[in-house]
Amino acid sequence: MNPAAAPPREVRAYLDELAHRTRAVCGPHLVSVLAVGSLALGDYRHGRSDVDVTTVVDRSLPRRALPELAGALAHPALPCPAAGLELVVYPADFTARPSGEAGYLMDLNTGPSLPERVSYDPGESPAFWYVLDRSIAHQSGLPLFGRPVREVIAAPERPAVLAALRASVREHAAGEGHVADNRVLNGCRSVVYCRTGHWFAKRRAAEAVAASEEAFRPLVEAALRSFERPRESALPLPAARVREFLAWAAERVDEAVGAVGSAEPEGGHTGSR
Incomplete structure (x- = not known):
């Protein structure tokens, strides 16, 4: 190691x-x-x-x-x-x-x-x-x-990763079994992956989203503060804002999926190599 x-x-x-x-x-x-x-x-x-x-x-x-x-x-x-x-x-x-x-x-x-x-x-x-x-x-x-x-471990191709991100964001939007701060931070990481094609730590991705999306900055910063605490003592986050944020994140993933689809040649697809 x-x-x-x-x-x-x-x-x-x-x-x-x-x-x-x-x-x-x-x-x-x-x-x-x-x-x-x-x-x-x-x-x-x-x-x-x-x-x-x-x-x-x-x-x-x-x-x-x-x-x-x-x-x-x-x-x-x-x-x-x-x-x-x-x-x-x-x-x-x-x-x-x-x-x-x-x-x-x-x-x-x-x-x-x-x-x-x-x-x-x-x-x-x-x-x-x-x-x-x-x-x-x-x-x-x-x-x-x-x-x-x-x-x-082979890298899954980008269309497969984006499809998985789409499913992940929808899973976290449903909220079942997920801590609110983790739902927000996973949404941040998903958005940053769509922008960069690279995986970042949740906190680093959240900082990037907080810096670029002023409307969601208070929510993301609250999620970061909560993430510092043990799972059992996570801070409550406003449910409506969490849903709104994850709907926005889902739109960013859908845009990335659409961009890959529009780049596919007729009868095939372009995956990462």
């Missing part, structure tokens, strides 16, 4: 043990273990953020290893010091190519603030979460074990 890009000290021992247990279960079938999400973008907030991990394995991994891995990593068998662990296991032949699908072998959610969930069927979950995670992983994933990220 590059020390300059090491995860925060609060979770380093946990991630080391997670990688160790994953190696013990998967053996020679393990290709890579990568920290993604807020850890990869340098925006991890202890007491607020989840730990996001992407694991890549050879397709020949015995299926029985997946429940064994879930048991080895589930909280409290492996106590999670963060709000939760969101770990996704992919086959290497899937992540090696761009895709707009979920495509996982296992999706595990566990931890003190997350409902316990394990899925072995990618059809059970909306694909957009996984497309966005792989896009962030390709750009900024931190290696915990194995081959470098660019060798194992």
